[in-house]
Amino acid sequence: MMMGDQKATKQLTSLGVAEARAGLAAGQFTSVALPTACLERIERVDATLHAFLRTTPDEALAAASQADRERASGDARPLLGIPIAIKDVLMTTGIETTAGSRILRGFVPPYSATAVQKLQAAGAIILGKTNTDEFAMGSSTENSGFGPTRNPWDPERVPGGSSGGSAAAVAADEAPAALGTDTGGSVRQPASFCGIVGLKPSYGRVSRYGLIAYGSSLDQIGPITKTVTDAALILELIAGADPHDSTTMPVNAPDLSAALTGDIEGMRIGIPEEYFVEGIQPEVEDAVRTAIDHFASLGAEIVPIGLPNTELALPVYYLVVTAEASANLARYDGIRFGLSVDGDSIFDHFRQTRGAGFGPEVKRRIMLGTYALSAGYYDAYYLKAQQVRTLIKQDFDRAFTDVDVILSPTSPTTAFRIGEKVDDPLAMILTDIFTTSANLAGLCGISVPCGFDAGGLPIGLQLLGPSLGEEKILRSAYAYEQSTEWRLRRPVL
Amino acid sequence: MKLTREEVRHVAELAKLQLSDAELDEYAGQLGQILTYAQQVQSVDTSAVPPTPQVLPLSNVLADDESQECLPNSQAVKNAPDSDDGYFRVIAVFDDVGA
Numbered sequence: 001m002m003m004g005d006q007k008a009t010k011q012l013t014s015l016g017v018a019e020a021r022a023g024l025a026a027g028q029f030t031s032v033a034l035p036t037a038c039l040e041r042i043e044r045v046d047a048t049l050h051a052f053l054r055t056t057p058d059e060a061l062a063a064a065s066q067a068d069r070e071r072a073s074g075d076a077r078p079l080l081g082i083p084i085a086i087k088d089v090l091m092t093t094g095i096e097t098t099a100g101s102r103i104l105r106g107f108v109p110p111y112s113a114t115a116v117q118k119l120q121a122a123g124a125i126i127l128g129k130t131n132t133d134e135f136a137m138g139s140s141t142e143n144s145g146f147g148p149t150r151n152p153w154d155p156e157r158v159p160g161g162s163s164g165g166s167a168a169a170v171a172a173d174e175a176p177a178a179l180g181t182d183t184g185g186s187v188r189q190p191a192s193f194c195g196i197v198g199l200k201p202s203y204g205r206v207s208r209y210g211l212i213a214y215g216s217s218l219d220q221i222g223p224i225t226k227t228v229t230d231a232a233l234i235l236e237l238i239a240g241a242d243p244h245d246s247t248t249m250p251v252n253a254p255d256l257s258a259a260l261t262g263d264i265e266g267m268r269i270g271i272p273e274e275y276f277v278e279g280i281q282p283e284v285e286d287a288v289r290t291a292i293d294h295f296a297s298l299g300a301e302i303v304p305i306g307l308p309n310t311e312l313a314l315p316v317y318y319l320v321v322t323a324e325a326s327a328n329l330a331r332y333d334g335i336r337f338g339l340s341v342d343g344d345s346i347f348d349h350f351r352q353t354r355g356a357g358f359g360p361e362v363k364r365r366i367m368l369g370t371y372a373l374s375a376g377y378y379d380a381y382y383l384k385a386q387q388v389r390t391l392i393k394q395d396f397d398r399a400f401t402d403v404d405v406i407l408s409p410t411s412p413t414t415a416f417r418i419g420e421k422v423d424d425p426l427a428m429i430l431t432d433i434f435t436t437s438a439n440l441a442g443l444c445g446i447s448v449p450c451g452f453d454a455g456g457l458p459i460g461l462q463l464l465g466p467s468l469g470e471e472k473i474l475r476s477a478y479a480y481e482q483s484t485e486w487r488l489r490r491p492v493l
Numbered sequence: 494m495k496l497t498r499e500e501v502r503h504v505a506e507l508a509k510l511q512l513s514d515a516e517l518d519e520y521a522g523q524l525g526q527i528l529t530y531a532q533q534v535q536s537v538d539t540s541a542v543p544p545t546p547q548v549l550p551l552s553n554v555l556a557d558d559e560s561q562e563c564l565p566n567s568q569a570v571k572n573a574p575d576s577d578d579g580y581f582r583v584i585a586v587f588d589d590v591g592a
Binding site (some may be wrong): 106107108110111203204217243246247249250311312314315316318319326330333334335336337338339340345346347349350351352354355356358360363364366367368370371372374380381383384385386387388389390391393425426429440441442467 | 501504505507508509510511512516520523524526527528530531532533534535537539542543544545546547548549551554556564568569570571572573574575581583584585586
């Protein structure tokens with residue numbers, strides 16, 4: 001590719017992972033051309049979008065040169081020479097990692113997250129670190145300590161969150177694919193808002209080692225990609241048991257690409273009427289109902305199901321996740337890493353450091369979690385939430401004895417305006433209404449594009465599967481994607 | 494439901510967060526609003542329901558008792574704001590109990 005050739009750059013940056021891999025294998029372009037094109041694209045559009053907190057051009061180009069040499073000597077690793085963007089809550093050796101928080105500014109991790117190590121072992125090149133709500137706490141990426149990310153489809157709107165940087169980067173062709181993390185919808189909802197694919201693996205499928213902890217019983221790392229094929233490819237590579245994370249499941253990474261046949265004849269798809277509630281944007285409901293008919297036309301059986309405890313998922317989620325967060329974030333004490341603000345005593349040192357370093361949403365969630373765990377309130381809030389969590393999980397256990405996957409909208413609305421919900425924490429919480437149950441119950445889920453609203457903003461549908469049921473959600477998502485054309489419409493930047 | 498400023502101050506102290514008066518007032522309203530919403534869970538009869546602290550069908554995951562490579566000391570203290578001879582340095586603790 002010739003440098004500065006905008007058309008060639010655009011062609012290269014529009015590629016997903018599988019396409020880039022095929023092009024590299026066929027010798028159509030070099031590995032060096034890929035990060036070069038991505039970095040040019042970032043240079044051109046990221047001043048507007050702010051998807052990246054930092055890029056690593058020198059390291060990326062050096063790794064690409066090496067990949068070209070390795071390919072010449074017969075190396076055929078699956079991601080050899082393909083650039084990937086990494087959400088900044090994932091640790092990367094030698095590359096500053098902040099989790100979007102000023103309290104971690106300047107922190108350079110001494111080791112990488114297992115998922116990142118596995119991508120690199122497969123030959124991938126780290127392109128840079130993407131913006132996130134601070135410690136992944138948010139649904140819009142507005143809570144980043146370093147300024148919001150903007151939606152490539154309309155820069156006045158949010159990209160969703162908390163993996164908004166990763167979603168915007170992939171949607172805007174700044175990166176072929178990215179890793180995000182999903183604690184209550186943070187991979188699926190931004191994928192939906194940005195018109196791309198986001199996969200949350202089953203809890204325990206992907207190691208959380210090196211993922212900066214938020215809600216430890218809920219957090220999972222997942223791919224954010226342009227296609228279902230790419231999501232399957234990346235999940236295969238990052239999945240698997242890890243001695244560094246005792247909450248990984250002792251199962252081998254599945255052969256997910258084999259599920260991508262387009263055949264869903266006889267597959268049973270559950271439709272929970274509880275998910276089609278008042279307050280859902282009519283265009284979102286219409287698009288998802290049209291998609292349901294489409295699945296039926298592909299030979300799937302549409303089955304009405306009940307998830308009677310749906311309404312309780314959000315309140316349970318907010319009690320559980322804030323309680324876990326308040327414990328996880330106790331480590332930011334200004335002693336071992338991160339910001340340190342002097343105080344008169346050791347306790348004052350903690351108070352001053354944390355008061356100065358955390359942003360408003362993080363403080364709010366730490367306060368809520370601390371309250372829910374405090375003497376006199378533990379039984380009424382935290383323990384009660386864990387009991388209701390059991391009921392929510394039982395709803396899904398029951399449903400999955402009858403259906404293969406469950407279909408719903410990913411989010412009740414399309415992308416909202418920057419600033420629209422920032423002063424109303426409860427309104428912000430409601431954008432996660434369809435996604436949090438999957439985390440509470442340990443399910444897998446995927447968001448795929450299923451239409452656009454009148455303003456041209458993308459709409460996503462969510463397919464949920466049982467724990468370790470990734471094969472099913474990918475099979476159905478692929479069949480839908482390949483028989484519709486939503487993925488072909490791209491944002492103009 | 495609205496928390497008093499004193500209740501918010503107490504929680505902030507438990508969480509070791511220095512908050513301004515403006516923050517105390519803001520959180521008093523917002524936390525009350527969110528807790529009111531969260532109180533929905535209290536209307537559910539859970540007398541016979543066990544809690545779910547985590548969803549995995551695993552328990553007592555143990556590693557073999559063998560020494561393994563770990564982070565070298567120099568790397569472990571590399572990001573410390575203040576360290577000395579491989580140790581994290583903190584200001585004196587024992588004079589401050591109850592402070």
